Amino acid sequence: MEVEKEKSLSKEEAHHHPPYVTIYFILVILTFASIFISQIVHRKHAPPFVFAISTIKALLIALFYMHLKYENRWVIALAVIPLIIFTIILFVFMPDILNSIKM
Amino acid sequence: MEETKVLDKVEYEEYESIPVSFRKFGFWVFLSGEIVILGGIVASGILFRLSYPEWFANSEHTNAIIASINTLVLLTGSLTAVLAHKYATFHDWGKVQLFLGLTALAGFTFIGLKFVEYSREIHHGFIPTKNVFWMFYYGITGLHGLHVLVGALIIIGVMIFLTKKKVIEAVENAGLYWHFVDIVWLYIFPLFYLT
Numbered sequence: 001m002e003v004e005k006e007k008s009l010s011k012e013e014a015h016h017h018p019p020y021v022t023i024y025f026i027l028v029i030l031t032f033a034s035i036f037i038s039q040i041v042h043r044k045h046a047p048p049f050v051f052a053i054s055t056i057k058a059l060l061i062a063l064f065y066m067h068l069k070y071e072n073r074w075v076i077a078l079a080v081i082p083l084i085i086f087t088i089i090l091f092v093f094m095p096d097i098l099n100s101i102k103m
Numbered sequence: 104m105e106e107t108k109v110l111d112k113v114e115y116e117e118y119e120s121i122p123v124s125f126r127k128f129g130f131w132v133f134l135s136g137e138i139v140i141l142g143g144i145v146a147s148g149i150l151f152r153l154s155y156p157e158w159f160a161n162s163e164h165t166n167a168i169i170a171s172i173n174t175l176v177l178l179t180g181s182l183t184a185v186l187a188h189k190y191a192t193f194h195d196w197g198k199v200q201l202f203l204g205l206t207a208l209a210g211f212t213f214i215g216l217k218f219v220e221y222s223r224e225i226h227h228g229f230i231p232t233k234n235v236f237w238m239f240y241y242g243i244t245g246l247h248g249l250h251v252l253v254g255a256l257i258i259i260g261v262m263i264f265l266t267k268k269k270v271i272e273a274v275e276n277a278g279l280y281w282h283f284v285d286i287v288w289l290y291i292f293p294l295f296y297l298t
Contacts, residue, residue, distance in 0.1 A: 020182060035167070038298065050293035065185045066279055078135045082138040086146065
């Protein structure tokens with residue numbers, strides 16, 4: 001019974017295997033791009049660029065390697081809800097941080 | 104007795120109403136907690152970086168070359184972890200063991216390089232009590248390193264488990280943990296080494 005279930009699972013999942021090696025090379029290229037940007041832009045001004053690249057890489061891993069692109073709503077909710085909580089916490093602390101920059 | 108039977112039926116129906124396997128759902132619940140905890144710690148570092156003008160002056164002393172190699176090591180580990188899952192769905196268990204082994208190797212390589220990095224920094228006097236930057240640096244990279252070590256040990260545990268029982272979700276969940284740890288590093292790397 002369990003073997004049959006797993007076999008049917010494998011048939012379903014076989015359709016959800018994106019080109020992992022191509023995605024890996026995109027991730028490597030993006031890593032080199034962030035290193036290159038940090039060399040040409042002063043470290044003080046680099047954060048928006050390098051963190052944007054990090055976010056693109058994180059999305060690629062989450063969507064294709066963690067298969068969130070193909071997951072059902074329950075699993076997506078479990079990934080997104082903590083991110084919402086975490087974003088709210090960031091905004092709660094943001095005024096304090098901005099005040100300390102002004103000082 | 105009757106009441107217990109009815110309750111069991113209700114629980115079973117509730118479980119069936121969630122179209123995802125119990126093992127995977129449970130693991131994602133665990134990962135949700137990890138996202139808030141590790142994500143919060145890394146975000147506190149990013150926010151502090153905005154308010155601490157001396158941050159980039161200190162980050163110039165971290166070893167970006169070793170960290171770049173470690174980034175590639177973790178990304179390669181992610182590739183091998185997802186390939187292990189792919190071959191598990193094809194029931195090619197020999198390749199699953201090979202790719203899981205390579206993922207664990209990536210984990211231990213990361214830890215080894217981290218020790219080299221720490222020893223060089225400590226040798227140059229950059230210890231956690233030097234200033235707030237170094238406190239954040241050792242705290243966050245140390246906690247992340249611990250997660251990489253746990254990830255590598257989980258993968259070895261799964262490799263041993265697979266010799267007894269072939270469960271695709273065990274491979275998938277070990278890979279999910281690895282990918283999560285990889286994503287966290289994608290933010291730690293620019294925070295301490297590039298900005």
